[in-house]
């Protein structure tokens with residue numbers, strides 16, 4: 097019930113301190129008491145000083161009283177009992193006390209604010225007064241030290257140390273020397289921390305020590321995490337730079353479509369890993385280009401890029417091409433030869449048209465992917481390889497697996513990160529950019545200065561491009577070399593492209609696709625007019641006359657004529 101923290105108050109001049117024995121005889125007092133009671137003497141009765149004082153108060157349980165000493169003065173009394181026969185009496189002038197209370201209320205408010213502030217702090221924080229009495233600490237401090245409010249709040253770190261609850265620490269050193277100190281401290285729960293304690297002085301008096309406490313294990317873990325992150329981020333950054341460089345070098349960075357955007361995102365993510373990759377997509381979509389781009393995007397690549405087209409090499413030669421051979425391993429092998437895996441070293445080996453790889457060789461390839469080593473043809477010494485395998489195909493590998501032409505296990509091994517390169521017709525928004533870029537490049541190659549006009553560009557955009565970018569590139573080359581004027585117009589385009597958009601329809605085989613309808617910018621009414629016009633045209637073509645078409649469609653001939661006029665459907669010779 098009595099405030100134990102006031103036990104050391106004898107030296108604190110904010111209180112008058114008088115100690116009395118069980119009978120109320122003065123045994124000790126401090127300077128402040130002398131300033132209130134000039135005649136105070138040890139051995140005198142306290143009632144001599146405080147006539148209103150009742151000896152009964154020493155025995156009861158009320159520990160705070162406001163008592164009057166004279167007409168002018170009022171004192172606040174506080175008792176601190178020590179056993180049965182010793183009571184410390186603390187007195188404070190009520191007017192002084194009011195000031196003190198006011199100050200404490202303000203401090204109290206700031207303490208609440210301080211508490212919420214330090215609770216948000218990531219490190220552990222502990223604040224003591226200038227004498228080492230713990231005044232505040234945050235949640236993290238409790239977690240790290242394993243100590244609870246009731247155990248340590250408002251208690252002296254010296255007492256806590258003597259009870260084995262608190263370690264010797266930098267706060268004690270700061271109290272001793274008045275300067276910032278660091279210490280490595282181990283709490284009773286075994287947690288090792290680095291404690292940095294800073295003093296705060298007011299009017300030359302040490303009033304507060306703030307300690308910042310960091311868990312050594314957490315610090316180490318965080319350090320490692322951040323170092324790893326830094327390396328990872330740096331690697332990512334380099335990959336991005338390298339990817340941009342590669343894209344520029346290969347002149348392929350020209351896309352605005354979401355489909356290509358996501359392909360490039362995957363490339364950026366996987367470029368630095370040496371995982372096998374599978375590129376799929378129609379012929380001419382740029383799979384080889386993408387493979388090269390991946391190779392050039394690696395933040396560190398010690399080997400070379402080696403391209404082998406599995407469909408272009410006779411079956412019996414692919415193995416020795418890939419893995420090399422030893423002298424005498426077959427007729428004509430009069431000296432040993434390195435294969436492409438050895439040529440690539442730690443680089444990239446690009447297996448184009450993987451679907452055409454002979455099945456028996458697929459087993460050897462799977463082994464290389466798993467074991468990261470192989471044997472030359474006729475060789476007995478294993479050769480280690482860290483080459484990354486990037487395979488590509490325009491065939492449906494799943495279908496080949498079903499037909500027994502491709503090993504399922506190899507398919508799964510390659511298909512961990514499949515990258516599908518979209519057909520050009522599925523990334524129409526990229527066509528103008530690609531075409532313009534090709535024209536620029538070809539102009540430079542052939543010393544021309546040609547450009548494509550808007551109408552021609554729109555037609556290029558409409559065409560289906562079965563041969564994808566390869567077909568686009570071939571056409572651009574032809575146009576640059578053969579077109580008569582510097583402005584390439586619709587007239588310069590081949591017939592199938594020039595008429596491509598005209599032939600697109602809602603009903604026929606060359607149907608307009610959903611994306612094109614929504615991207616066309618046409619209103620619902622305009623689209624419905626076009627559908628009506630087409631329907632009427634088909635009906636007239638099919639039934640041979642407006643009259644028969646009207647009868648089949650159950651509408652008036654005049655309606656057909658009017659709608660035909662509006663949509664300017666060309667009338668066949670009926």
Ligand SMILES: Nc1ncnc2c1ncn2[C@@H]1O[C@H](COP(=O)(O)OP(=O)(O)OP(=O)(O)O)[C@@H](O)[C@H]1O
Pocket residue numbers: 347348349350377378379380381382383384385386448488489490530565566569
């Ligand atoms: N993004 C691009 N920008 C410009 N030209 C490109 C681009 N991608 C591919 N090309 C060009 O298109 C042609 C075909 O590309 P590539 O050989 O990479 O396609 P592919 O998908 O591997 O074809 P295939 O399946 O027939 O082997 C090449 O001439 C290449 O230079």
